[in-house]
Amino acid sequence: MFNQRLMKEFKENQKYVAGMVVTLWVTLMANVLLIYFAALFMEKMLKGDVILSDGVCLILILAGVWVLRAVMNTLNSRMSFAASSSVKQRLREKIYGKLMDLGASYRESVSSSEAVQISTEGVEQLEIYFGKYVPQFFYSLLAPLTLFVIVGTMTLKVAVVLLICVPLIPLAIVAVQKLAKKMLAKYWGTYTHLGDSFLQCLQGLTTLKIYQADEHYSKKMDQESETFRKVTMRVLIMQLNSISIMDLVAYGGAAAGIILAILECRAANIGLGQCLFIILVSAEFFLPLRLLGSFFHIAMNGNAAANKIFNLLDRPSKVHSGEEKIKGSDIVFDQVSFGYDQEKEVLQKISFSAEDHSFTALVGVSGCGKSTIASLIMGAYSGYTGQICVGGIPIENINEGSLYKKVTRICHDSYVFGGTVEENLRMGNPGAEQEQLYRALKEVDLYETIMEKGGLSMVIEEKAANLSGGQKQRLCLARAILHDSDIYIFDEATSNIDAESENKIMEVVERLAKTKTVILISHRLANVVRADKILVLKEGKITEQGTHRELVNAGGYYSQIFNRQKELENYSGKAVAL
Numbered sequence: 384m385f386n387q388r389l390m391k392e393f394k395e396n397q398k399y400v401a402g403m404v405v406t407l408w409v410t411l412m413a414n415v416l417l418i419y420f421a422a423l424f425m426e427k428m429l430k431g432d433v434i435l436s437d438g439v440c441l442i443l444i445l446a447g448v449w450v451l452r453a454v455m456n457t458l459n460s461r462m463s464f465a466a467s468s469s470v471k472q473r474l475r476e477k478i479y480g481k482l483m484d485l486g487a488s489y490r491e492s493v494s495s496s497e498a499v500q501i502s503t504e505g506v507e508q509l510e511i512y513f514g515k516y517v518p519q520f521f522y523s524l525l526a527p528l529t530l531f532v533i534v535g536t537m538t539l540k541v542a543v544v545l546l547i548c549v550p551l552i553p554l555a556i557v558a559v560q561k562l563a564k565k566m567l568a569k570y571w572g573t574y575t576h577l578g579d580s581f582l583q584c585l586q587g588l589t590t591l592k593i594y595q596a597d598e599h600y601s602k603k604m605d606q607e608s609e610t611f612r613k614v615t616m617r618v619l620i621m622q623l624n625s626i627s628i629m630d631l632v633a634y635g636g637a638a639a640g641i642i643l644a645i646l647e648c649r650a651a652n653i654g655l656g657q658c659l660f661i662i663l664v665s666a667e668f669f670l671p672l673r674l675l676g677s678f679f680h681i682a683m684n685g686n687a688a689a690n691k692i693f694n695l696l697d698r699p700s701k702v703h704s705g706e707e708k709i710k711g712s713d714i715v716f717d718q719v720s721f722g723y724d725q726e727k728e729v730l731q732k733i734s735f736s737a738e739d740h741s742f743t744a745l746v747g748v749s750g751c752g753k754s755t756i757a758s759l760i761m762g763a764y765s766g767y768t769g770q771i772c773v774g775g776i777p778i779e780n781i782n783e784g785s786l787y788k789k790v791t792r793i794c795h796d797s798y799v800f801g802g803t804v805e806e807n808l809r810m811g812n813p814g815a816e817q818e819q820l821y822r823a824l825k826e827v828d829l830y831e832t833i834m835e836k837g838g839l840s841m842v843i844e845e846k847a848a849n850l851s852g853g854q855k856q857r858l859c860l861a862r863a864i865l866h867d868s869d870i871y872i873f874d875e876a877t878s879n880i881d882a883e884s885e886n887k888i889m890e891v892v893e894r895l896a897k898t899k900t901v902i903l904i905s906h907r908l909a910n911v912v913r914a915d916k917i918l919v920l921k922e923g924k925i926t927e928q929g930t931h932r933e934l935v936n937a938g939g940y941y942s943q944i945f946n947r948q949k950e951l952e953n954y955s956g957k958a959v960a961l
């Protein structure tokens with residue numbers, strides 16, 4: 384019935400819940416008072432004893448009850464808002480904090496679209512949970528007991544029958560709960576899956592258009608939407624059916640009480656006024672629980688969402704707030720093995736070191752694990768064995784901020800944000816002088832181009848659509864230079880760009896390697912010949928390492944692929960990659 388964890392986490396909401404229960408109870412008592420006087424009035428009317436003051440008295444009571452109910456309703460709404468808004472705000476803060484804590488590795492725990500869904504709609508579901516369901520739950524226990532005491536003073540028999548029928552509603556709710564649990568888990572699963580597909584299609588829309596695969600994907604999304612529609616309809620049908628069952632129980636119970644009250648009246652065990660009172664009040668025994676039942680499906684949804692939220696919040700934070708100052712700038716992998724799933728180890732007992740101020744290259748065919756090594760250095764994954772140290776400190780002891788200050792990764796698809804050149808550059812160093820920005824642009828040979836197009840205030844479209852591939856990469860490099868970290872990882876930073884940009888980037892890489900620790904991942908072996916150390920990766924293992932000369936002299940795999948690439952480049956006059 385309750386999510387214990389939610390209740391514990393939001394203990395401070397108990398005062399609002401208690402306040403709402405009180406307002407509901409006071410409203411009930413006001414209704415009972417009104418019903419009591421109305422019943423007396425009707426009794427007098429039926430007996431022909433009504434006098435003017437009776438009518439005036441009833442109208443005054445009606446007005447008083449109306450005012451009291453309005454006040455209670457207002458108070459209830461305010462407390463409901465206070466309870467739910469604080470829950471929503473705190474949960475969102477917690478989710479945001481957790482995602483920040485998890486850092487780059489958050490995707491190990493939750494997909495991006497799921498993170499968005501649970502922090503938006505998932506959290507919204509809890510509004511009704513706290514604002515309506517929880518207070519209604521306690522009120523539903525209190526109301527029948529209060530009415531039992533009142534009706535019991537008139538006729539214990541009827542009061543007992545009405546009270547006995549009340550638990551039939553929670554029994555119906557429990558039966559529905561069993562059915563609903565699986566259905567709601569499926570509903571959420573389908574919902575997040577649909578969100579994933581939508582995000583993916585949106586991000587890859589250009590690719591889909593280029594390959595004219597948009598129609599196929601649109602049909603796929605249609606099918607997924609249809610599955611979601613069916614699951615949603617099943618949930619709605621279940622909800623409607625459960626409400627019908629509860630109606631049947633509620634009104635059936637009230638009818639039993641009414642029939643018994645009439646029989647008691649006929650047997651002269653209660654007066655006509657009391658009988659009328661019971662007829663009018665009997666539904667009130669059941670209405671609170673019936674309303675609870677209608678909130679129930681929302682509460683179940685809130686429960687399912689809360690479980691998802693807590694699953695995320697309970698993930699251990701991978702980045703510890705350990706050492707703030709990393710003195711050294713070397714990277715050491717000691718017997719590191721890693722797989723994205725249980726089935727396949729992508730890296731197998733990798734050991735190497737990239738010394739301070741050195742140039743290390745990682746080469747190997749596509750899929751051999753080069754980028755995985757870069758991701759592990761950036762702390763993106765945690766489930767590896769062995770040890771990875773940056774500046775002599777195991778990376779699990781380095782907090783994310785310090786790690787990102789120490790290491791900069793430039794990929795082939797580094798992100799350029801819509802905005803100005805200056806805004807993008809300042810991400811690397813917010814406090815940089817204008818002169819530093821110009822110097823960085825000059826270093827990557829982009830100064831002239833940018834100055835011609837409006838200088839630092841040149842507007843860059845989203846994903847740098849108004850820059851060429853090479854210009855975009857050089858802008859990313861300028862941003863990285865401004866970041867001025869001790870370690871740089873170039874992960875295919877020169878792939879798919881023009882030869883001029885590639886040469887320029889390689890010049891910068893080699894220059895940086897004189898004062899920084901540089902790791903270069905490249906398919907094009909001509910780019911790695913000047914590296915201090917080349918690591919050759921094959922199927923997740925380092926099979927050869929040494930300088931270019933050493934590896935060529937060894938006549939192994941590296942030598943073969945280097946010579947093959949060289950021949951092809953000589954023949955075609957173009958750069959050739961692995």
Ligand SMILES: Nc1ncnc2c1ncn2[C@@H]1O[C@H](COP(=O)(O)OP(=O)(O)OP(=O)(O)O)[C@@H](O)[C@H]1O
Pocket residue numbers: 723724729747748749750751752753754755756
């Ligand atoms: N996020 C991921 N989830 C599951 N498997 C992955 C993931 N990223 C990479 N892999 C798999 O891990 C293996 C190594 O991938 P990785 O990207 O490290 O190779 P790579 O050598 O950098 O390849 P490339 O040169 O083509 O970029 C591949 O088999 C790839 O399919």
